[in-house]
Amino acid sequence: MSGSVSRRTFVGGALLLALKQGTAQAQGFAGLGMSGEGFAPVVAGKKLVFPGDHGPHPDFRIEWWYVTANLVDAAGAAYGAQWTLFRQAMAPGPQAEGWANQQIWMAHAAVTRADIHRFSETFARGGVGQAGVEATPFHAWIDAWQIRGREGMNSDAMSPLELNAEGADFAYALRLEADHALVLQGEDGYSVKSEQGQASYYYSQPYFKAAGRITIDGAPVKVTGKAWLDREWSSQPLAADQTGWDWLSLHFGSDEKLMLFRLRETNGRHFISGKWFSADGNGRTIAFSDIVMTPKAWTDVAGRRIPTGWDIAIPPLSLAISCAPLNPKCWMGTRFPYWEGPIRFSGSHSGVGYLEMTGY
Template sequence: MSADGISRRAFAGGLAALALARGAGAQGYAGLGEKADGFAQVVPGKVFSFPADHGPHPEFRIEWWYLTANLVDSNGAPCGLQWTLFRQAAQPGPQGEGWANQQIWMAHAAVTRADTHRFSELFSRGGIGQAGVAATPFAAWIDDWEMKGTDRTDDRSLAPVTLKASGTDFSYALALEADHPVVLQGDGGFSRKSERGQASYYYSQPFFRARGSIAIDDKPVDVSGQAWMDREWSSQPLDADQTGWDWLSLHLSSGDKLMLYRLRQKDGRDYPFGNWIRADGSTRMIAGSDIQMSPKATVEVAGRKLPVEWQIAIPSRSFSIACKPLNPRAWMGTGFSYWEGPISFAGTHDGVGYLELTGY
């Protein structure tokens, strides 16, 4: 469905209080900074275990499985897609049965070309089998949207998997492979989000190779390219004075990967962080003091001015790039709205990636 055709991210009942995962208005982001009494807390030193940590963590309030893909179609035209499944617990405590289950699920799917951006959104209550995630064999689903493993899926890399979703005027299906294990973000998977200690558990699979098809207005085309999956869970990922974030996942033509974000605060200051992921899968954290992220151009979408072009520099790595969106109007007009779309970049390094803008 087109970006003009639906309104976005209103997470019925329990989700309205907490602007789930990547996108929201001010009320939603206030929810992300609310205290999380009764829920499990994110603390340093967690030892990740796979496949278990590919599955759900219902003792935490918020969780997501978030994939973006930078693709080229058979005509050589760039395009992108997003597939995201969110889980939120409406209240802490033992899991209820059936309709009494307190887990609420939401999913977003989108495809983006230079000339169009289409998206769709689904919701489900937990406990009835309509949505969920299983660690072994891996499967994440809501209705007929799914990310699904096979008997060949490796627990360390979460690959291979297949991916599919559809809206009223688009659909896609991908096969994803990867040769490297998943990458722990932050300090061994402990990803600090503020100076006051808010954090998430966070890992990524930035090495997916993608092949499949996208159909827009019932016109299918073969696609191939690169994909990046983020996994996070937390109970209070933001502080009360944080309003949103600017987030980038970058595929460098050298084979290296780069994750960057800055969390914006009400006082005008930012909390930036980065992780340089080498082509061999090894990582190096980048201090916030060494990250320069400067918006260079805005576009007005849905009554908001959004910084869709950026100049980014990391002086310690002699890194300086300019980023431009494939489609400046890649607005996710769901309940708690956000901007999410493919970008390209050039400068000391070049490549493609995804940009996410929330809280504007």
């Protein structure tokens, strides 16, 4: 539709202007290493409070609501689904009304199976009702894409939820339910991202059971599986010399969970962090020195060489696994392009998860 295209062009252009077009590579992936001066700082010791922190934090420069799901159909064929809503502030200060509002919203949706990867992207301006998030009752939306809390939602578990999105050649509608409380990443939700002290507030719901429908090229299929929600906000989540990240969320067959990320620096060093969650929801922070993330297989996609296969070792957990993608061509050719897709892993442990890689 021409109206949607013109809005996408306008808002996408505004977002690029907000990130000082041409500086994104010098300031980390998508400009996330740019100075957060004027915006609220991320400080250690803040207590995250729900349901309030399910909502937006406009005093911070960037935040997102992020869901990934590993799914199977009745025949056992594997699928992946992604739903992401980003909020980016173009300038600090009190929130202006209407079209003068300084918030830009961007969303990505994707579905994957072994032979197909489909994605869509949309933009909206804050202040005019095209996109937003409400903490109570929980509702995150951009146009018709949405995550909504169902009646009786438990805010401490952020469950149950329903989410949906659609593109030109795919759609999905899923219900997510969890019987565990949310988990706090980092130290009580304070997640350090660099030796210079960049950080974010970060919590997750990795215990979702998912059920619903995926439609590809007009053919619907019922699916079930596991899903993971991440919530993160910051004013400068990367250091200026960090060019991107390699992030994994892993569901183990035992219902244990593992989050890992490696932030790549221009000097060839990496900042690595991880947290292990037991089946009952207890978390264990993993020391930087105890994590070994080694790329082992590469895929040529979109003119780039992407490390789509990884070996992960964490000796204190007696963990040594190899991760492989369901589809190595999971390139998100969006305004700020990246690779993201479902993976399987085996070795000392087995299971499924998601891998996201930016800045390549």
